[in-house]
Amino acid sequence: MTGLPATKWIFPDVAALAEEALLRELELTPKPGLVDKDNNGSHRDMDYRLFQKSITAISPWFRVFADQGGHYAHLPVDQQLQLLRPLGIACEQAMFAATGGVNTHKGGVFSLGLLCFAAGRLQAQGQWFSHERLCDEVSKMCQGLVAGELVGRNEKEMTTAGERLFRRYGLRGARGEAESGFATVRHHVLPFWYQETEVRQLHSALLRLMAVNPDSNLVSRGGPDGLAFVQNYAAELLKNGWARHDLCAMDKILISRNLSPGGSADLLSVSWVLASIQA
Numbered sequence: 545m546t547g548l549p550a551t552k553w554i555f556p557d558v559a560a561l562a563e564e565a566l567l568r569e570l571e572l573t574p575k576p577g578l579v580d581k582d583n584n585g586s587h588r589d590m591d592y593r594l595f596q597k598s599i600t601a602i603s604p605w606f607r608v609f610a611d612q613g614g615h616y617a618h619l620p621v622d623q624q625l626q627l628l629r630p631l632g633i634a635c636e637q638a639m640f641a642a643t644g645g646v647n648t649h650k651g652g653v654f655s656l657g658l659l660c661f662a663a664g665r666l667q668a669q670g671q672w673f674s675h676e677r678l679c680d681e682v683s684k685m686c687q688g689l690v691a692g693e694l695v696g697r698n699e700k701e702m703t704t705a706g707e708r709l710f711r712r713y714g715l716r717g718a719r720g721e722a723e724s725g726f727a728t729v730r731h732h733v734l735p736f737w738y739q740e741t742e743v744r745q746l747h748s749a750l751l752r753l754m755a756v757n758p759d760s761n762l763v764s765r766g767g768p769d770g771l772a773f774v775q776n777y778a779a780e781l782l783k784n785g786w787a788r789h790d791l792c793a794m795d796k797i798l799i800s801r802n803l804s805p806g807g808s809a810d811l812l813s814v815s816w817v818l819a820s821i822q823a
């Protein structure tokens with residue numbers, strides 16, 4: 545006997561999963577209101593090819609986030625976000641350089657970046673992690689983010705659409721999802737993941753997200769009515785059953801109303817990463 549444990553932990557490669565998640569999200573077709581293989585959804589400045597370029601530009605950063613999470617693993621959890629932030633901004637800039645200034649994956653960079661960094665941190669600490677443990681670490685890293693960056697700021701300090709939508713409608717956006725440890729994904733998507741056949745898993749997850757996610761992109765384009773329209777439409781499909789032609793019909797209607805559930809597309813990538821990590 546060597547004294548070594550019988551089984552060696554194999555840590556999930558979250559950086560590789562993040563890249564694959566973005567590719568799978570892009571490939572998924574049809575996606576109501578979103579860019580897919582068939583059309584550009586409700587977008588005039590983005591297409592399938594632009595998303596490919598964006599993924600190529602941002603994917604190398606996922607490994608950097610994971611490595612840096614490991615590098616700073618000895619420091620307290622509440623210091624981690626400020627260490628990650630400059631890297632996240634550099635990744636966003638790489639995305640904007642590749643897309644000619646178009647916001648393809650801002651939310652995806654933020655959420656997947658946090659997951660990669662937290663995974664690198666836990667691995668360096670020798671802590672095996674489930675998807676719950678990983679989400680818990682992201683949540684700890686982001687404690688106070690909504691209060692610190694959105695609550696109590698005045699109009700002049702608000703530069704992004706997300707900040708303005710918080711002030712007007714209380715939407716917490718990508719920050720709120722991360723601070724909650726991706727509660728929308730954990731409570732509304734993952735419990736149902738294996739109730740679907742593999743071919744329907746991603747579409748079903750997207751509908752589940754659209755039915756509940758307070759997506760700031762939808763409010764930015766269609767106001768609270770636009771958000772309610774998409775949530776009700778998705779909920780009806782989930783209740784009554786859906787087939788591919790129902791998703792195509794929803795796509796047409798969302799395009800006609802200029803509605804795009806971009807936040808749910810990002811959370812779909814998060815869902816795929818988390819579903820790929822043991823519970």
Ligand SMILES: CC(C)(COP(=O)(O)OP(=O)(O)OC[C@H]1O[C@@H](n2cnc3c(N)ncnc32)[C@H](O[C@H]2O[C@H](COP(=O)(O)OP(=O)(O)OP(=O)(O)O)[C@@H](O)[C@H]2O)[C@@H]1O)[C@@H](O)C(=O)NCCC(=O)NCCS
Nearest residue numbers: 632633647648649650651657704706707717718760806807
């Ligand atoms: C913390 C930031 C993410 C802050 O950004 P912002 O203040 O803008 O906050 P949010 O409104 O929360 O939006 C950011 C992006 O997140 C996506 N999103 C929106 N709602 C949700 C939600 N409920 N859950 C999860 N994610 C959400 C969304 O991104 C997607 O939509 C984009 C395309 O939409 P489109 O309608 O075309 O939007 P625009 O082009 O902007 O406008 P128009 O076309 O209508 O003119 C696409 O990017 C999707 O990804 C939101 O855009 C953050 O920016 C930040 O602090 N960054 C620094 C980096 C960092 O800290 N990183 C750390 C970890 S690496």
Ligand SMILES: Nc1ncnc2[nH]cnc12
Nearest residue numbers: 570578579648806809810
């Ligand atoms: N496929 C897609 N279409 C539009 N916005 C998105 N944001 C992330 N993925 C997207």
